[in-house]
């Protein structure tokens with residue numbers, strides 16, 4: 001059975017964690033395959049909230065194997081905190097495997113992220129999560145100053161760190177000689193040797209293990225991180241993350257053939273959020289934006305930053321769904337827009353006299369677009385208790401079906417609150433495309 005993949009269709013935080021946790025019940029293996037501590041995935045069950053950064057959201061389901069694939073960058077201190085936090089809450093991590101190919105985040109990466117993020121890109125700050133993600137991937141691609149998990153267990157580890165610290169000192173002193181001088185190789189070596197002892201039971205070459213699983217037809221769930229519009233090649237460059245975070249990145253990050261993914265589920269909020277810099281055509285910089293932020297509790301899972309909020313952008317989501325090869329959509333946070341007096345969707349972009357359904361390749365062009373709006377009278381109903389399609393107000397059903405029509409993919413699941421149980425499976429005859437809108 002080819003695997004399932006969950007991909008964010010906006011700028012991250014679409015509630016992928018919630019959906020992955022739900023879908024884990026139908027799978028045997030959950031794989032995280034990109035990003036690192038920049039991700040913050042939330043799972044809520046039985047009134048308990050779990051926030052995960054590296055560890056797959058499948059970990060709360062006992063009996064499932066959880067894999068961190070080669071495309072992830074791991075900060076050992078952060079992942080060990082996650083492991084400890086789970087164990088303290090009696091969640092077993094015995095079935096966690098971490099690829100020995102993952103690249104490790106070192107203190108210099110965090111320093112570099114702080115130094116470079118403060119440099120403006122065309123007058124605007126990228127607004128990274130400051131978790132050292134970009135610098136770590138930069139070293140991975142550059143190769144000469146990279147360290148992978150497998151290197152921690154080799155006899156030349158100390159020598160490798162000493163050599164790299166020397167290079168990093170030289171590079172960083174161009175920014176700030178004081179900061180460069182603070183890099184202390186012996187202390188870093190000691191610290192990371194401590195991490196090595198604790199991470200060793202989890203480290204292995206996950207690639208042949210996953211290939212065996214693929215060939216044995218085990219049910220695999222791939223957990224995307226970030227969102228399609230943050231993709232390094234296909235997103236709103238340079239206001240993106242450092243990986244192919246759309247659907248095109250799954251095989252490379254996990255180390256499986258493309259054919260291993262059969263079903264692509266795109267996750268989108270019923271509105272839009274973005275953290276950090278970059279253009280956002282449907283952004284609401286007014287009281288309505290504030291209202292959505294408060295209703296949706298839109299503050300970063302990783303950094304606590306207030307998220308920028310705006311209306312659903314069907315142009316952007318349609319682009320993301322096509323790029324990521326999405327078969328169906330899970331529409332999240334419908335309860336949030338259900339409280340508003342009016343709800344809007346951007347159906348097209350206007351550029352001068354012209355209207356287009358295409359998503360521009362250059363951020364300067366994206367900054368120029370004017371959304372073409374479709375407005376819906378709000379249904380102003382508390383739907384957090386809805387559990388089946390017929391519990392939803394007619395206006396909410398129409399909103400869902402209109403989104404499906406505009407994006408060109410059926411909405412098969414709707415989320416009406418953070419908890420596992422606050423989820424509605426849309427009956428097949430109601431998925432808009434089959435219903436003809």
Ligand code: GDP
Pocket residue numbers: 008012013014015016017018039040041042043044295296301332333334335336415416417418419
């Ligand atoms: P992820 O990064 O895509 O996994 O998403 P985050 O966990 O960063 O952000 C989603 C937030 O929305 C979390 O706090 C979830 O608990 C919460 N959430 C998930 N689904 C819903 C929903 O349908 N309604 C509401 N109100 N909150 C939700």
Ligand code: IMO
Pocket residue numbers: 008011012013014035038039040041126127128129130131132133134224225226227230239240241242275276277301
């Ligand atoms: P999850 O998996 C939302 C954003 C940052 C910044 C840009 C680059 O929880 O959806 P980085 O630290 O990756 O170099 O930052 O990408 N970003 C995210 N935004 N959710 C995420 O992950 C994100 N991961 C990165 O805010 O704009």
Ligand code: MG
Pocket residue numbers: 012013014039040041042301302
């Ligand atoms: Mg998140």
